[in-house]
Amino acid sequence: MPYETTTRVVILGAGPAGLTLGNLLHARGIPCVVVDKFDREQLLGRTRAGLLEYRTVETMRRMGLADRLLKEGHRHTGCEFRFTGRRTYTDFSELYEGRSHHVYPQQEVVADLLDGLLRAGGDVRLGVAAESLEQNGDGVTVHLADGSVLHGAFVAGADGxxxxxxxxxxxxxxxxxxxxxxxxxxxxxxxAAPSAEWTIYAQHERGFAGHLLRSDTVTRFHLQVPVGDTVETWPDDRIWAELRARLAHPGWTLHEGPVISKNMLDMRSRVAEPMQYGRVFLLGDAAHIISPSGGKGLNLAVADAVELDRVLAEYDRADGGTDPGRLAAYSARRVPDVWQAQEFSHALLHMMHTYPPGAPDAAFRQRLQQSRLAQLANSEHYARSFATRYIGPLPTHS
Ligand SMILES: Cc1cc2nc3c(=O)[nH]c(=O)nc-3n(C[C@H](O)[C@H](O)[C@H](O)COP(=O)(O)OP(=O)(O)OC[C@H]3O[C@@H](n4cnc5c(N)ncnc54)[C@H](O)[C@@H]3O)c2cc1C
Structure with missing residues (x-):
């Protein structure tokens, strides 16, 4: 039954960004409604990220939603790099005062955030898409596909x-x-059970291969493939043969098993500046797309939500919510962090990939890459800088 609701913040999207914001605002007592076009089953069926930065885990802890993550997830402290017949393991946690990643699948993060918000009495509307929104002076109106209308002072656009x-x-x-x-x-x-207790990045003349942890029984793999290839050109036996070849190391065995999903990834990066227009804020993938190299997308989405919660609370506290200029702090604080993550992701991408022989400066770029990998293996200073960017900055809670 269509109806009208007035709230303070309309949150579009119940992914990591939208649900984190919903939990934080609700805990502060700032009224909000979360809307998603997917129903619960569809939301929890999306297997995507799995590498949580230190600050993301701290945010989950602060919301009181980290119990399952800490129990069922795995602390991830280092990575192995394989290149030119060499193998080097770097313990990034040791280089970053014991801080680490956690491996915990995105769909479980979303489940914990969703259940946390529902338990707290949050207003979450699933299975109904937002169709349009319009800003009108001191508010925003959102029209939903079922004919319902939501009025808010702000819209948090976390809808990808x-x-x-x-x-x-x-x-x-x-x-x-x-x-x-x-x-x-x-x-x-x-x-397939993981073939190592850590991430493996392999740079091979046939292309990059990655082994990424997800759980005790499930593993994610990435393969660099020629541009233009389709999923149909990669039957499972070809995939396993290629992974065996690129990840090969004497004495090491690749654990294989049924492939349950495979996709070609659009390798595109994008940043919107500013991450706000009037009373509409952009969060997560709506504001920026980052190559999956380095596993930053989900973490940026959660960090955006943490900052927007802070800015909206500051705005209300400062002057009773009358100076819209204060809202610009959200984008001003988030954009530098987003670019830092983009820079890291780009550097890692170019450290591990193989340039096709005909590509411009292929041989030169390949030698640069080997220099970077050698520095990572041999220079503590280089590895420490990598570790802080990989595990991510410290939380900015208030
Ligand atoms: C294969 C893969 C692997 C990845 N690995 C990693 C990793 O290891 N680490 C990492 O940090 N990141 C990773 N990412 C990126 C990460 O998954 C995304 O950056 C993250 O999901 C962004 O969260 P979000 O909340 O901004 O958006 P989303 O998770 O996309 O959520 C947006 C939500 O908005 C909803 N929506 C869209 N349109 C509407 C509408 N009109 N009305 C209502 N609702 C709407 C959608 O249904 C969706 O639920 C990976 C991505 C992929 C594809």
Missing amino acids: QHGVARASTPPGAVTEYEMVHEFQWLTLIAT
Whole structure:
């Protein structure tokens, strides 16, 4: 039954960004409604990220939602790099005062955030898409597909890169910086136990291969493939043969199993500046897309939510919510961190990939890459800088 609701913040999207914001605002007593076009089953069926930065775990802990993560997830302290017949393991945690990643699948993060918000009495509307939004003086109105209307002082656009929030910004109001990468990945999830207790990145003449932890029974793999390839050109036996070849190391065995999902990844990066237009804020993938190299997307989404919660609370505290200029702090504080993550992701991408022989400066770039890998293996200073960027900055809670 369509109806009208007035709230303070309308949150579009129940992914990591939207649900984190919903939990934080609700805990502060700031009224909000979370809307997602997917129902619960669809939301929890999306297997995507799995590497949580230190600050993301701290945010979950602060919300009181980290119990399952800490019990069922795994602390991830280092990575192995394989290149030119060498193998080097770096303990990033040791280089970053004991801080580490946690491996815990994105769908479980979303489940914990969703259940936490529902338990706390939050207003979450699933299975109904936002169709449009309009800003009108001191508020925003959102129209939903079932005919319902939501009125809010603000909209948090956490509805991904194809959502209505990003599309609602008028031409010229937000600048989008975009880069299409020269690489393509086939990414897959297999029912196979991990073949090591850590991430493995392999740089091989046939292309990059990655082994990423998800759980005791499931592993994600990435394969660099020629641009233009489709999933159909990669039957499972070809995938396993390629992974065996690229990840090979004497005495090491690749655990294989049924492939349960495989996708070609659009290797594109994008940043919107500012991450706000009037009373609409962009969060997570709606504001920025980052190559999956380095596992930063989910973590940026959660960090955006933490900052927006802080800015909205500061705004209310400072002057009873009458000076919209204060809202610009959200984008001003988030954009530098987003670019730092983009820079790291780009550097890691170019450290591990193989340039096709005909690519411009291929041989030169390959030698640069080997120099970076050698520095990572041999220079503590270099490795420490890598570790802090990989495990991510410290939390900015208030
Ligand atoms: C294969 C893969 C592997 C990845 N690995 C990693 C990793 O290891 N580490 C990492 O940090 N990141 C990783 N990422 C990126 C990460 O998954 C995303 O950055 C993250 O999901 C962004 O969260 P979000 O909340 O911004 O958006 P999303 O998770 O996309 O959520 C957006 C929500 O908005 C909803 N929505 C969209 N349109 C509407 C509408 N009109 N009305 C209502 N709701 C709408 C959608 O249904 C969705 O639930 C990976 C991504 C992929 C694809």
